[in-house]
Amino acid sequence: MESKTKIRLMQGNEACAEGAVAAGLRFFAGYPITPSTEIAEELAAILPKVGGKFIQMEDEIASISAIIGASLTGVKSMTATSGPGFSLKQESIGFAAIAEVPCVIVNVMRVGPSTGVPTAPSQADVMQARWGTHGDHPVVVLCPTSVAETYTLIVEAFNISERWRIPVVFLMDEGIGHMREKVVIPDSGELKIVNRLRPTCKPEDYLPFDADAGDGVVPPMADFGTGYRYHLTGLTHDRTGFPTTKRPEVDALIRRLCSKIDKAKQEVTFVDEVLTEDADIAVFAYGITARAGAKAVRDARALGISAGLLKAKTLWPFPEEHVERIASKVRAIIVPEMNMGQLVREVERASKGKTKVISLTRVDAEPISPDQILTALKEV
């Protein structure tokens, strides 16, 4: 990889691409779509230089299928898209979840539904990111609020997907994807890199979905092509990987898959708190909106309003403990979102009636402004 200096001006999409490579990404398949295209462009240039592969597929479905296949051979894999492409990838996200194939899916959110506004930011895919594919399934959704954070958080996305053998959705927005900020590139030694657990048994003894051979939750994963032959399916399956409809086995599989999120919760939850210590009113925000939230909170403080910010970088699993703790000590939580009010329902659920929850929405393709949030803070 070309290394200019440690301090660089980088675009959010560029930081996503370079951070992914630092995490160990060596296979990217994608189909270009605004506002995510720079991720593909960047990786087309970088991956061949580090012994990786870049491929532009014929469409979004083929792209996610390709990364699932690549990941099965033991290579860290990623695809990147925006709303319309993210919709197309949903079925395969479910396959990655049930077949337990680690992979990272980047969605740089733009205004939807359908083709919407390609060049403007939105946050309207946060529910889709959790529930877009059918069936109970584990998925972690991370959402950066700055370019520097994009670089380090995409590394976490890979680590989580490898550790838990799950698809991780990296939810950016056009604002973060396209803006440039100063980034101090971490030394490779500063980054913690996690790789999937591989089997230690002989190939003939390998049971591909035997979680007990691992930590009881995540089975060790053999690389295709190394002699560990096994059957893989989207049907519910037993420890051997072959389909089963036996009720106890179906039950055990679905429960084990979903238990990954409960087990992983502590280590995959990233929340920053700004001035919440003595706050009597809070803002809950994520992505580009958290930037306006931070400014609004500081402006409010200057006016004598004791405001604080809960900045969620993990959206799913929803950081309910953080919200409940704040809810028990503030008069109100304001939830600004660039959608019609999606995560506000989670904030309400997690608040358990302990405080007033106020939704602030904006869907005109412009980011929520600090003034909009400040006005709400003054009115509470």
Add this chain to the structure above:
Amino acid sequence: MYKEIRLSGTGGQGLILAGIILAEAAGVYDGHEVIQTQSYGPEARGGASRAEVIISDDAIDYPKVTSPDVVLVMSQQACDRYGHQVRPGGIVLVDDTNVSSIPSVEGAAVVTLSITEIARHDVGRQVVANVVALGALVGATGVVTPEAMEQAILARVPRGTEELNMKAFNVGLEKGREARARHETT
């Protein structure tokens, strides 16, 4: 220090690149915090083009320019749209090669300079008008140091064009300083 800068003109004038170079000068070489954003889509092709840079000593919360301290306008359309949006005490730098109707903005300094004309005649290539503009911007406003801007330009321009671009920058710098001094004595 907290400065918002808006560069505006027509698609093809190289203002997006100018914005990136300005941001790199401020962030990488002068060591400030910096954010750069730009117009995308149909807006950026042929029509009005816009790049914005925020330079600050502290972490920058909100990335959008709301009340610029410095505005560069390099087309009449951009001038009509952005020429009046400047903070009191701010500076509007107008390329009067392309702008015939010069705005007068109460409380702000409107500094005129024939940026494109200077690129064409004094430097010899119109294509470097954006670098002349960066020089003029540094000369007239001092938002970044000349040394930082020089390094940032050299790091971004294609190999073989360093001399041409340095000439464009230096001519712009000098003319920018003169234009500012001229403005202050009138």
